[in-house]
Amino acid sequence: MSLSVSPAATGPAPVPGLAPAIELVNVSRRFVTPDGRMLTALRDFNMTVGRGEFACVVGPTGCGKSTTLNLVTGLARPSAGEVRLMGAPITGIDPSIGFVFQADALFPWRSVLDNVAAGPLFRGEKKKAAYERARDWIARVGLSKFEGHYPHQLSGGMRKRVALAQTFINEPKILLMDEPFSALDIQTRTLMQDELLALWSGSGASVIFVTHDLEEAVALADKVYVLTAGPATVKAVYDIALPRPRVMSEIRYEPEFIEIARVIWDDLREEVQIGQQRAMGQAH
């Protein structure tokens, strides 16, 4: 059984001389609520994502998962502690970060080709080279026949493919994903997970992927972080040593996968129950 549980961040053996891609060190993040109270969303939060590592984050609703991503983007500052990218403290919004969120960020008035070429053109790449690379990425996600289509003419899964091409064409060193596939039906979601792993495996990108779907987390990740009901701290980190390449439609039926998901769910369930009890208490 290649399952290990650790109370602190582990991960692949660090590359000598290279700092981890992402580090959150003793981070706390507090907000002032609209009624003037102080709300602690993250407390003493520690996370280390190695270079090229795929980390998934699961936790109860509202515990602080998106807040974690916002700190890594540089859009939000920690109230205490430090966030480092490639060993250096964050000073602003880093152009080497790519994002994919639940709502895709396609320009509705641009064709698929223009959407995918937008990033390189914005960064000053020559038009010919940008469009050549865009066509290549569109082909990689299987949409060559649709490059002249507009987003409203595509299915949800096709739009996600465009969003992935639009992200990977920028060759992000760090990729932040916040429930990117949660609005898709289960079959399309499975296909998109395969697509994501295929694109990621050739990219070298370090990923933080937030999801409510524990099976999705186990299937994709090198490492799964389980967060406590808010304020979020890291409850446990699980190394997922399932071999790669992984085929999403098959992996879920493997005994080892089922066992790993069961063990992590036992841990997560407690936090989900705490979150639900609190929500019910607030409703009374």
Ligand SMILES: Nc1ncnc2c1ncn2[C@@H]1O[C@H](COP(=O)(O)OP(=O)(O)OP(=O)(O)O)[C@@H](O)[C@H]1O
């Ligand atoms: N800008 C803000 N101002 C005040 N409170 C905030 C702000 N952003 C987040 N919060 C609060 O911080 C807590 C964590 O929110 P966050 O969105 O990070 O949780 P989450 O785990 O991503 O939620 P979900 O599972 O619903 O996606 C919540 O109680 C939320 O209401």
